[in-house]
Every structure is written in C-alpha cells, then in structure tokens.
Amino acid sequence: AQSVTQPDIHITVSEGASLELRCNYSYGATPYLFWYVQSPGQGLQLLLKYFSGDTLVQGIKGFEAEFKRSQSSFNLRKPSVHWSDAAEYFCAVGVRSGNQFYFGTGTSLTVIP
Amino acid sequence: EAQVTQNPRYLITVTGKKLTVTCSQNMNHEYMSWYRQDPGLGLRQIYYSMNVEVTDKGDVPEGYKVSRKEKRNFPLILESPSPNQTSLYFCASSRTSGGGTDTQYFGPGTRLTVL
Numbered sequence: 457a458q459s460v461t462q463p464d465i466h467i468t469v470s471e472g473a474s475l476e477l478r479c480n481y482s483y484g485a486t487p488y489l490f491w492y493v494q495s496p497g498q499g500l501q502l503l504l505k506y507f508s509g510d511t512l513v514q515g516i517k518g519f520e521a522e523f524k525r526s527q528s529s530f531n532l533r534k535p536s537v538h539w540s541d542a543a544e545y546f547c548a549v550g551v552r553s554g555n556q557f558y559f560g561t562g563t564s565l566t567v568i569p
Numbered sequence: 570e571a572q573v574t575q576n577p578r579y580l581i582t583v584t585g586k587k588l589t590v591t592c593s594q595n596m597n598h599e600y601m602s603w604y605r606q607d608p609g610l611g612l613r614q615i616y617y618s619m620n621v622e623v624t625d626k627g628d629v630p631e632g633y634k635v636s637r638k639e640k641r642n643f644p645l646i647l648e649s650p651s652p653n654q655t656s657l658y659f660c661a662s663s664r665t666s667g668g669g670t671d672t673q674y675f676g677p678g679t680r681l682t683v684l
Contacts, residue, residue: 460611462611465609490672492675498677498678499573499659499675499676499677499678500612500659500661500673500675501675502672502673505672546611546612548612555600555617555619555625556614556617556627556628557602557614557673558614558628559604559611559612559613560611561609561610561611562611
C-alpha cells in the first residue's frame with residue numbers, strides 16, 4: 457500500500473532562517489508528488505507539485521522541493537522563512553494508476569521572531 | 570471567483586441523526602473528493618468521484634455515503650453518525666481525474682462534532 461511519511465511533527469525556526477521539511481513516500485513507481493499548506497482555520501493550498509522532468513520544482517511563496525528517486529523523498533525547502541509561513545504543511549502522493557490521494561500526517565511550522 | 574464551497578462550516582449533532590454536508594464547485598471539474606482530517610493522522614480520503622454517477626471508496630469509507638448526480642455537487646451523507654466521525658471534513662475538486670495529475674482545490678472545511 458502507498459504511504460507518505462512526514463517524520464517531523466513540529467518544527468520551530470527563526471524568521472530569516474532556512475527551512476527544510478521532510479517527506480518520504482512508499483510506492484512502486486514514481487508517483488505524482490505535492491506539497492500543500494494549511495494556514496490556521498483555512499483549507500489547503502497547493503505550494504508545488506512534481507509530475508516528471510526536472511527534479512527541482514519551484515512553487516509559490518518562494519518554496520522549492522526536490523524529488524530524489526533513490527531516497528523516495530520529496531523535501532520542501534525555503535531559503536529564508538517569513539513569519540507568515542507559520543502553518544501546517546502536508547506532503548501528498550497521487551497514484552498514477554488510480555484516482556486516490558495519500559497525505560502525510562503533516563508538519564506544523566512555528567516561526568519565532 | 571473559482572471556488573469550492575461547503576455547508577455547513579460547523580455542525581454539532583447527536584449520535585444517529587442523519588446529516589448531509591454539501592459540497593459545490595463552480596469550475597466544471599470532473600474529479601471531486603472528500604477527506605477527513607484528524608490530529609496526528611493527516612488527511613484521509615473518504616470517497617472520490619471521477620465524474621457524474623461515478624464514485625469510489627477511498628481509504629476510510631465506512632459510515633459514509635456520497636452521490637454525484639450533478640457535476641458541480643458532491644454531498645457527503647452520514648446516515649447514522651457516531652462520535653468517532655467527529656472530525657474536520659474537506660471537499661476538493663480537480664479539473665480531471667486520473668492518478669492525481671491535477672491540482673486539487675479545497676473547500677474551507679466543515680467541523681463536525683457528534684455527541
């Protein structure tokens with residue numbers, strides 16, 4: 457069965473510091489990969505996605521993610537975090553052969569001044 | 570404005586009292602889906618629909634029903650709600666179906682409490 461692991465439940469970073477959120481997936485082939493952000497009390501918004509091609513993808517709000525097939529990972533990065541980035545971040549996998557999505561358990565980001 | 574709407578946003582009910590949470594999208598999307606979000610578990614897919622009259626189970630379908638009689642609407646029905654269905658529910662839609670190729674657009678969520 458497919459699964460998505462986000463090993464960090466909660467991360468705290470200082471404003472201006474760099475950020476990396478980890479995501480590992482378990483799937484027999486290359487899946488479609490997504491990162492979503494959920495601000496408090498809001499729905500989910502897509503940050504970026506990977507389908508194929510260049511393994512480094514750029515998203516909105518200055519985020520990027522790198523797909524590493526050998527590590528089954530799709531880590532999210534941002535070089536300089538802003539206070540408004542405080543939110544919950546979800547990695548998700550779309551199965552190519554079906555129509556289901558699998559989300560990780562999320563990483564909650566706190567940004568301190 | 571392109572959007573996914575859900576109603577109600579908040580609902581407190583009692584065990585066994587049938588309820589429906591509505592979901593509507595104005596983007597002419599083929600694919601629609603329901604998720605529940607629980608602390609420590611992330612989002613889990615309940616049901617999805619690839620088009621009108623085409624629905625299928627996700628990971629946690631027990632205790633839920635759905636229907637897709639019109640392209641824009643995808644209601645979630647709890648025939649006999651139980652306390653373990655207390656959760657935050659999200660509806661989502663995407664332009665096409667098939668392997669997660671399209672971005673999903675999420676509604677604002679419905680917080681359901683079953684007493």
